Amino acid sequence: MQNLTLGHGAGGRLTAELIESIIGTGFSSGPGGDREDCALLPEGLAVTIDSFTVTPRSFPGGDIGSLAMCGSVNDLSMRGVRPMYMAMGVVAEEGFSGEELENIMRSAASVCRELGISLVTGDTKVMPKGQVDGLLITTCALGRPETDRTLGASNLRPGDAILLTTSPGRHGASIAAARYNLKTASLFSDCAPLWNLVEPLLSFGSLRCMRDCTRGGVGTVMCEWSEQASLGIDIEEKLIPRNDDVHSVCDLLGFDPLYLACEGCAAVAVAPEDTEKTLVVLRSNPLGKEAALIGYVTAEHPGMVGMRTLAGGKRLVDMPVGEMLPRIC
Amino acid sequence: MQNLTLGHGAGGRLTAELIESIIGTGFSSGPGGDREDCALLPEGLAVTIDSFTVTPRSFPGGDIGSLAMCGSVNDLSMRGVRPMYMAMGVVAEEGFSGEELENIMRSAASVCRELGISLVTGDTKVMPKGQVDGLLITTCALGRPETDRTLGASNLRPGDAILLTTSPGRHGASIAAARYNLKTASLFSDCAPLWNLVEPLLSFGSLRCMRDCTRGGVGTVMCEWSEQASLGIDIEEKLIPRNDDVHSVCDLLGFDPLYLACEGCAAVAVAPEDTEKTLVVLRSNPLGKEAALIGYVTAEHPGMVGMRTLAGGKRLVDMPVGEMLPRIC
Secondary structure, three states, X not given: OOOOOHHHHOOOHHHHHHHHHHHOOOOEXXXXXXXXXXXXXXXXXXXXXXXXOOOOOEEOOEEHHHHHHHHHHHXXXXXOEEEEEEEEEEEEEOOOOHHHHHHHHHHHHHHXXXXXXXXXXXXXXXXXXXXXXXXXXXXXXXXXXXXXXXXXXXXXXXXXXXXXXXXXXHHHHHHHHHHOOOOOOOOOOOOOOOHXXXXXXXXXXXXXXXXXXXXOHHHHHHHHHHHHHOOEEEEEHHHOOOOHHHHHHHHHHOOOHHHOOOOOOEEEEEOHHHHHHHHHHHHOOHHHOOOEEEEEEEOOOOOOEEEEOOOOOEEEEOOOOOOOOOOOO | OOOOOHHHHOOOHXXXXXXXXXXXXXXXXXXXXXXXXXXXOOOOOEEEEEEEOOOOOEEOOXXXXXXXXXXXXXXXXXXXXXXXXXXXXXXXXXXXXXXHHHHHHHHHXXXXXXXXXXXXXXXXXXXXXXXXXXXXXXXXXXXXXXXXXXXXXXXXXXXXXXXXXXXXXXXXXXXHHHHOOOOXXXXXXXXXXXXXXXXXXXXXXXXXXXXXXXXXXXXXXHHHHHHHHOOEEEEEHHHOOOOHHHHHHHHHHOOOHHHOOOOOOEEEEEOHHHHHHHHHHHHOOHHHOOOEEEEEEEOOOOOOEEEEOOOOOEEEEOOOOOOOOOOOO
């Protein structure tokens, strides 16, 4: 195993390698071995886990508390699993403000209340001053699958439509703006729980898979899907919903919006004949009002993702290797 | 909410207050609201979560990998839940040794293999150098209750026997010895998965509850039980299995073995008539060969724990408020 670099935590190629190395030390990956965002257990529950290290802890549109809940809720939602229970591990630095912790927990509790989720178990640890920066939250969410079909990238077929539920990169751009003191009054993280947005899609037999575009952004999800399905994906830059503030931040800092983290933006793949019907459902929810078709699955160039650029050329969308913004989530 | 002190992470009085404050920010605690070590879900699974920050990461008898697995496995086992699935969140410092991570994961995987546990989902984050000390692991374990009865402190009745499965404090003393460079060649952490030890007790209708004595040690478990059951507990110091190395470390450093952390020592409460039968079963497993009766539940002094000392006096066993050894688990 390599020594760890920031890239190993970026959600791209190195993270995938790290995960394979960890599993390779002798773990059985059991019924969750399909490398999707959550594991479907034979007992009829599904489970996912995520650790959150975001800095700053509070940002326009959310904080580490709401983020930790949304992140795990969304990992369940993408597989058609209704979020029901939460387990939470909190690691805090000695001297951490009680008032700030209370605000963060209030924000986390509010996401849980909105979705009817119970906090069933938890753990708190305090590390001596200087041994951890502020506060880390790990959330493990559990829920009940609301569809009999197993949603996942292995369902993808050539011709399938790829939709995006909103403009990508708002979480990453908000964190970057907060960290670099950029003035962007109208830019907010997209941090939101997506269960209510995607639940109505579960009755569509044409739904193939969904994935929230967190670390690594839309680009990474497209690469993961094409690799997992051994199919190609073609997307068009001009079809991707655009947020001008995100593009301004990217222009200033040299980031690519395609790889910027989202926390309330999902990629949805459906059989082509149901594209319009799916868009109508997504757009009826405020979180999906910008939903758009951005491309198609193809039998050509399996395992590779191409993008027709605004300039009309075609470029390869590759999985990112390094890390643009550490501690984005 | 108060600003956080190391005592808030020590597993005693302040930790209990912190947990109540967090829940008080607006969480529903749902079906897991009985403050036991794991939550029993109506779907027939149970879940527990724990974050591990131990330093040094490797110690005689284990490392943070085996500890993280044993800690969560034991929280399930104490409620009669067979550990089956594990979710793991890893937060590492940039530059962390790949070789060390591999050894730690091998050690974690070996505990899982021993018990037939699958690692069903996971997450990895890397924080920039200096922002977290080395490696933190959060484990969320899931399993199936193997008894129809709900094991918990509310089952305690006056007269019940309190047993201890082994000599307490070996984990805490090992960590202290490693941290202060004390020479103790024969002292090892008791870190071990306890499922196989306690599973045979589940068929005893006389079994009231079990609790592994982790942070806060045996003393804290006794205090929690007496408070949760609104009953008194009387224990005898001379009946507590004794490890001479633990006592040497305690004498040198001024610790009380009663409050030192264990990671493979459980308190077991049974109806008095089954005391001997329970001890025979426990002693048939190498992890329980020192098992002993250490005291009884009493209707007197509800909510308080008394200990007859070696000197023959009686003292109050109170819940610890401060922190003897931060980052013990």
